[in-house]
Amino acid sequence: MAQRNLLPFILLGLIEQSPKTGYDLKKEFETEIGEFWSVKHSQIYSELKRLVASEQIVSETGYFGNKIEKTYYKITNKGKETLETWKYSYDKQLVVNKDEFVLKLYFIKDKNDPRLKDLLNEQLLLHKNKLNHLNERMKKLFSDTKEIDDNYGHYLILDHAIRRENEYASWLEEAIGFLAK
Amino acid sequence: MAQRNLLPFILLGLIEQSPKTGYDLKKEFETEIGEFWSVKHSQIYSELKRLVASEQIVSETGYFGNKIEKTYYKITNKGKETLETWKYSYDKQLVVNKDEFVLKLYFIKDKNDPRLKDLLNEQLLLHKNKLNHLNERMKKLFSDTKEIDDNYGHYLILDHAIRRENEYASWLEEAIGFLAK
DNA sequence: AGTCCCATGTAATCCGTTACATGATTTA
């Protein structure tokens, strides 16, 4: 295994919610789950074939009231079991969080180099934008408390992402402030 | 490119500090930089060969007062330029942070499932351990303020890692507390 | 008529992990 392949679980999870086409799944990675995971469509289509082969899902091709032929995938009982087992399984250990910006800083010794401040500022901008975006998502998805109850996991991770970006931004701001002195 | 390969920059950065063997580099990934990046020795050795081929580093094999033959690598001016350019280059956008635990939560709808609390508690334990470990690293490396000045980038990212783990732990604690009600 | 989006795939390439492999030296 190169890296642990989690895509099968994601696809099962999304297909369990309702039957979907490969294209539907691709769209979800551009919006909803795209906040937390990224994948290319070429990977989706090949993984779907593998899931069919292992009988986790079944496919149905046809014209569903449309003019374009589509292939819908539905989860099987076997697929539901796989998904359920994964969802409540424990991780044994944390993996290293690879962040290119953090890596760069590791090699920067001189805190008086003027380029360091520019780097920090540029990174701060990226994280502030991300934070704004996440706050809007939260407002859009969970302004109604009923939504929180019905999608508690999703609410939790959005909350976490916002806290994380707040941490990142305040950390950078403090570092910049310290340099300014 | 499969994923953006940052290993050449890491190796250049480490070799710039002082000439090193492949084994020395491997060791650094078990301690120092291992907090922020992971890699297998097979990748190190093959990347070193590529860096020699592209004239970023030069190798010297021999018995340096030892009984074992070793190959030391030294950075060239070309390698220094590559490293310097990378260190002060800007990232255009943030990449998605892939976290299996976060992914699981995305698919957990029912906040009353007793297994959810177990999952959160188990994850909390992992992050508390990580936090303790990081605090010890900070104490060991930067209790002397001179060290902070001399390795400002390293200090910054250790500080960031601690804040991050604090965020992770407090987020989980709040979520658990909310469930307990 | 052209552009954009829908919809679905394959192929090439590179990255990253696991497994295989070897031999010497140090330490218990």
Place this chain on the structure above:
DNA sequence: TAAATCATGTAACGGATTACATGGGACT
């Protein structure tokens, strides 16, 4: 003398990105 560590590699495999490829429908 056995185990751990030093020291350096190759090979196989699977994951992830990029590029290639096709064709239809909707909108301007």
